[in-house]
Amino acid sequence: xxxxxxxxxxxxxxxxxxxxxxxxxxxxxxxxxxxxxxxxxxxxxxxxxxxxxxxxxxxxxxxxxxxxxxxxxxxxxxxxxxxxxxxxxxxxxxxxxxxxxxxxxxxxxxxxxxxxxxxxxxxxxxxxxxxxx
Amino acid sequence: xxxxxxxxxxxxxxxxxxxxxxxxxxxxxxxxxxxxxxxxxxxxxxxxxxxxxxxxxxxxxxxxxxxxxxxxxxxxxxxxxxxxxxxxxxxxxxxxxxxxxxxxxxxxxxxxxxxxxxxxxxxxxxxxxxxxxxxxxxxxxxxxxxxxxxxxxxxxxxxxxxxxxxxxxxxxxxxxxxxxxxxxxxxxxxxxxxxxxxxxxxxxxxxxxxxxxxxxxxxxxxxxxxxxxxxxxxxxxxxxxxxxxxxxxxxxxxxxxxxxxxxxxxxxxxxxxxxxxxxxxxxxxxxxxxxxxxxxxxxxxxxxxxxxxxxxxxxxxxxxxxxxxxxxxxxxxxxxxxxxxxxxxxxxxxxxxx
Numbered sequence: 395x396x397x398x399x400x401x402x403x404x405x406x407x408x409x410x411x412x413x414x415x416x417x418x419x420x421x422x423x424x425x426x427x428x429x430x431x432x433x434x435x436x437x438x439x440x441x442x443x444x445x446x447x448x449x450x451x452x453x454x455x456x457x458x459x460x461x462x463x464x465x466x467x468x469x470x471x472x473x474x475x476x477x478x479x480x481x482x483x484x485x486x487x488x489x490x491x492x493x494x495x496x497x498x499x500x501x502x503x504x505x506x507x508x509x510x511x512x513x514x515x516x517x518x519x520x521x522x523x524x525x526x527x
Numbered sequence: 528x529x530x531x532x533x534x535x536x537x538x539x540x541x542x543x544x545x546x547x548x549x550x551x552x553x554x555x556x557x558x559x560x561x562x563x564x565x566x567x568x569x570x571x572x573x574x575x576x577x578x579x580x581x582x583x584x585x586x587x588x589x590x591x592x593x594x595x596x597x598x599x600x601x602x603x604x605x606x607x608x609x610x611x612x613x614x615x616x617x618x619x620x621x622x623x624x625x626x627x628x629x630x631x632x633x634x635x636x637x638x639x640x641x642x643x644x645x646x647x648x649x650x651x652x653x654x655x656x657x658x659x660x661x662x663x664x665x666x667x668x669x670x671x672x673x674x675x676x677x678x679x680x681x682x683x684x685x686x687x688x689x690x691x692x693x694x695x696x697x698x699x700x701x702x703x704x705x706x707x708x709x710x711x712x713x714x715x716x717x718x719x720x721x722x723x724x725x726x727x728x729x730x731x732x733x734x735x736x737x738x739x740x741x742x743x744x745x746x747x748x749x750x751x752x753x754x755x756x757x758x759x760x761x762x763x764x765x766x767x768x769x770x771x772x773x774x775x776x777x778x779x780x781x782x783x784x785x786x787x788x789x790x791x792x793x794x795x796x797x798x799x800x801x802x803x804x805x806x807x808x809x810x811x812x813x814x815x816x817x818x819x820x821x822x823x824x825x826x827x828x829x830x831x832x833x834x835x836x837x838x839x840x841x842x843x844x845x846x847x848x849x850x851x852x853x854x855x856x857x858x859x860x861x862x863x864x865x866x867x868x869x870x871x872x873x874x875x876x877x878x879x880x881x
Contacts, residue, residue, distance in 0.1 A: 429564040431557075436762075460548040479551055485811045488558040498568060499554070503546035505536070 417493035427494035536575030581640035589650025593686035596723035646679035655703025690718035697831035722825035759796035762804035794821030
């Protein structure tokens with residue numbers, strides 16, 4: 395698809411940056427995280443690129459492989475993450491700016507940890523039983 | 528644990544999917560449904576606790592195209608698992624049983640899920656001559672619809688035929704075809720029009736219903752606002768050419784090769800509400816305008832009788848049309864009216880929530 399540049403204006407990028415700044419202020423003062431759904435906005439590819447450039451690149455990049463690949467890149471502003479979720483065909487299905495200490499999906503889930511703990515115990519018991527047999 | 532008592536979270540865990548997969552799915556779905564991203568964890572939690580949703584699907588006066596496109600839509604992802612989680616208790620084209628056994632299955636499914644099942648309909652409802660033009664097991668479609676709507680929590684009218692009568696309703700409408708909402712009142716109805724409908728829209732509606740126990744916000748034609756709130760034209764990548772007055776005059780001229788706007792070739796994008804331009808088809812490959820053909824407006828009522836697919840909305844046809852300036856002016860006015868219409872629909876309060 396061609397990029398017609400029709401919404402690639404600095405004003406739109408500035409508006410998004412202003413919203414992000416507000417979310418960061420909330421995170422700093424109240425500890426509440428927030429996000430902006432980039433695919434829900436009428437952004438052209440060049441506008442997205444301009445936003446990405448203005449936010450810059452930080453120190454951390456994390457990859458999640460669950461139902462397709464997701465990438466989380468901290469921008470040059472601490473606490474502001476560029477998150478991209480692809481499906482199993484590689485198509486980007488969601489793209490967000492997350493303003494958080496760390497994107498929630500990267501945190502281990504309590505139920506998953508319980509399940510993992512149970513599996514570990516079972517594996518340990520199995521190993522003990524094999525040794526004693 | 529029986530299959531019916533199992534939650535979606537348990538089922539996904541049993542199949543090796545962690546909660547991250549479910550949360551990722553919820554992030555994608557909240558984006559697709561135009562919900563605030565902050566709702567994704569809530570949706571994931573609700574989905575994890577959700578039990579199997581019974582769906583009873585009746586096919587009326589239809590071509591089976593809607594079912595075909597929905598069946599062929601899913602990559603083997605978590606979306607497919609969500610569909611596994613839907614208990615499709617009756618669907619004549621897919622079920623193994625037939626005849627009296629199928630009738631019994633239908634009765635049992637309705638009795639077991641009274642007041643809780645989703646009734647999915649594809650195809651229009653013929654009313655002329657007592658509805659004799661489409662029968663199942665000797666019963667008219669209208670009779671079945673009236674009976675099984677009573678115990679449904681909500682009704683999904685899938686495809687333009689079920690929503691508005693579609694092609695069977697086209698002039699001279701020999702069978703007296705109508706849409707579901709012309710027969711049923713007092714029940715929550717969501718229309719998912721399109722010929723065929725975009726599969727992801729059905730996924731979105733089902734996921735929303737399973738997550739929150741009600742239908743999503745609808746426009747004034749009972750379509751999910753998240754997918755039908757704007758026109759094809761508003762989302763079209765050729766829109767800048769329209770704004771510049773650059774139109775293809777035939778399907779093989781220089782304008783067509785340059786990807787100019789197809790308005791003068793009959794594109795109905797300015798008056799058609801659907802998500803084709805954003806969700807696209809065939810796993811996001813393209814949509815009709817991207818393939819070089821104008822939108823035919825198949826998700827709007829009476830689309831078959833709107834004056835021809837190759838006649839422009841301004842009334843001309845490209846072959847004999849010389850006054851592009853007039854076309855552009857009329858087109859701009861039409862586009863502005865369509866955009867205003869879309870905005871006014873967006874501002875309407877949601878209707879018919881269960």
